Structure formats: structure tokens, C-alpha cells
Amino acid sequence: xxxxxxxxxxxxxxxxxxxxxxxxxxxxxxxxxxxxxxxxxxxxxxxxxxxxxxxxxxxxxxxxxxxxxxxxxxxxxxxxxxxxxxxxxxxxxxxxxxxxxxxxxxxxxxxxxxxxxxxxxxxxxxxxxxxxxxxxxxxxxxxxxxxxxxxxxxxxxxxxxxxxxxxxxxxxxxxxxxxxxxxxxxxxxxxxxxxxxxxxxxxxxxxxxxxxxxxxx
Numbered sequence: 001x002x003x004x005x006x007x008x009x010x011x012x013x014x015x016x017x018x019x020x021x022x023x024x025x026x027x028x029x030x031x032x033x034x035x036x037x038x039x040x041x042x043x044x045x046x047x048x049x050x051x052x053x054x055x056x057x058x059x060x061x062x063x064x065x066x067x068x069x070x071x072x073x074x075x076x077x078x079x080x081x082x083x084x085x086x087x088x089x090x091x092x093x094x095x096x097x098x099x100x101x102x103x104x105x106x107x108x109x110x111x112x113x114x115x116x117x118x119x120x121x122x123x124x125x126x127x128x129x130x131x132x133x134x135x136x137x138x139x140x141x142x143x144x145x146x147x148x149x150x151x152x153x154x155x156x157x158x159x160x161x162x163x164x165x166x167x168x169x170x171x172x173x174x175x176x177x178x179x180x181x182x183x184x185x186x187x188x189x190x191x192x193x194x195x196x197x198x199x200x201x202x203x204x205x206x207x208x209x210x211x212x213x214x215x216x217x
Contacts (some may be wrong), residue, residue, distance in 0.1 A: 006033045008170055009148070021149030027166040030148075031141050035170065041135040047082035049091025063102075064074075070104045076157075083120045136193040138178060139185025141167050153179055 008030045012022050020205040050073070056067035075089070077083040091109055094101050101109065105119060111117040145163035146152050164178040170176075 006030070007217060008033045009144075012148075022145070024161045024166060027145055027148075027150060027163070028170060031166055031170045034141050038137050040137060040171070042126070042130050043133060043147060045082060045085075047085025047090065048089060050082060051086035051093075052199075054086070054090045055093070067102050068128060070102055070108075074104060074108050077120070078117070079120055081128075084119050087193050090125070133193070135181045135185050138167055138171070139187070140193055141170075142178065142182045151156045152182055 008026070012026045012030065016022075016026075021027075032199045054066060054069060054118075057069050067112040070087070073083045073086055077087050087105065087108060091101065091105055094105070108117065141153055142163045145166060150161075150163040150166070151158075154160065154165065160175070162175075164182055165175055167173075168175045
């Protein structure tokens with residue numbers, strides 16, 4: 001039995017042997033169960049959390065792994081404001097503690113002081129990843145309904161009972177909004193999104209654990 005076959009799916013199969021697809025109401029119950037314990041809220045800017053995680057990375061995985069993280073963050077800071085913020089936090093904390101700066105961070109700071117590195121422009125509005133995790137779960141839920149035989153979308157003449165209609169009603173989002181997400185995230189069909197794909201808080205806030213009822217693939 002597939003790992004996504006939650007109780008409402010099993011119950012629907014038992015009640016409707018041979019059915020081509022769930023009814024709209026059955027589909028709503030299935031989606032409710034799939035998404036019941038999932039955090040679909042907006043992901044806040046995470047630069048501070050990334051910076052604070054550096055000491056945790058060093059303590060848990062060692063100095064070499066922490067230095068490698070800095071070497072990854074430095075080129076990322078040229079484009080992403082989050083990583084620029086993270087490097088500032090790590091640098092300030094090391095200086096306050098009178099700790100020597102890792103070589104990569106010392107060189108980065110010298111470049112900043114000399115004007116060779118400049119802060120990337122922060123775009124107005126929501127960050128590009130603000131709803132990334134939510135959208136992966138939307139794609140997953142629509143994909144599961146498609147696996148059960150529902151059409152993902154509809155045309156104007158069709159009844160409003162597609163998989164995107166079901167998920168939109170559950171999340172109080174428009175059909176059009178769900179279709180846009182499905183178009184971009186349909187690769188998640190039949191597979192629970194992994195935590196690193198969703199910018200899971202456990203990655204960037206290592207001291208805060210999020211309980212998950214579903215197992216990750």
C-alpha cells in the first residue's frame with residue numbers, strides 16, 4: 001500500500017470499489033487529511049535564522065563543515081539578501097566573542113570594508129520563497145487526487161469539481177491560484193515533499209522541531 005494512502009482514501013476505496021474517481025465531498029475529506037498537520041503559513045525572511053544556525057552547524061558537525069557553509073554562503077550573498085544578513089550575524093558574533101574569524105569570513109569582511117562587495121538589493125514585497133513550502137504541498141495534494149482519477153483542471157463548461165477546485169476550496173484560495181501552483185509544482189505528484197524542499201524550520205531553526213504525522217519519502 002502506498003504511503004500516501006491515508007484513512008479517507010482507504011475508506012473511499014472500500015465504499016466505492018471500482019469507482020473511477022472520488023466525489024467532490026470525498027476528495028475534500030482526503031485533502032483535509034493530507035494537509036491537516038502541515039504548516040502552510042508564509043515563510044518569513046530567514047537570514048537571521050541562517051546566521052544563528054552557524055554555531056549549531058559547527059558544534060554538531062565540526063569546524064570543517066561550518067567553514068564549508070561559509071564558503072557556500074559567501075557567493076550566495078552576492079545575490080540573496082538572506083545570506084548577506086547571515087554573514088553579518090556570524091561576523092558580529094565572532095567579533096563580540098573575541099573569536100578568530102575563519103579565513104573565508106575574514107576575507108569576505110575585508111572585501112566589504114574595502115567596498116569590493118556590496119549588499120544585494122532587497123526586492124520589495126514577499127520573498128521568492130515565501131510560499132514555496134505551501135505550494136509544494138498544494139502540488140502534492142492535487143497530484144494525489146489525480147492519482148485517484150480526478151482531472152487536475154477543468155474548462156469553463158465543465159463542472160467545478162476538478163482536483164484544483166477541491167484544494168482551492170479547502171485552502172480558501174481561488175481555482176486560478178491553485179492552477180498556477182499546480183502548473184509549477186506538478187512534479188510533486190505522489191511524493192511527500194521532503195523538509196529541505198520546504199525550507200523546513202528544522203533546517204534553519206535547529207532548536208525548534210516541527211512534528212510531522214506523515215513520513216517523508
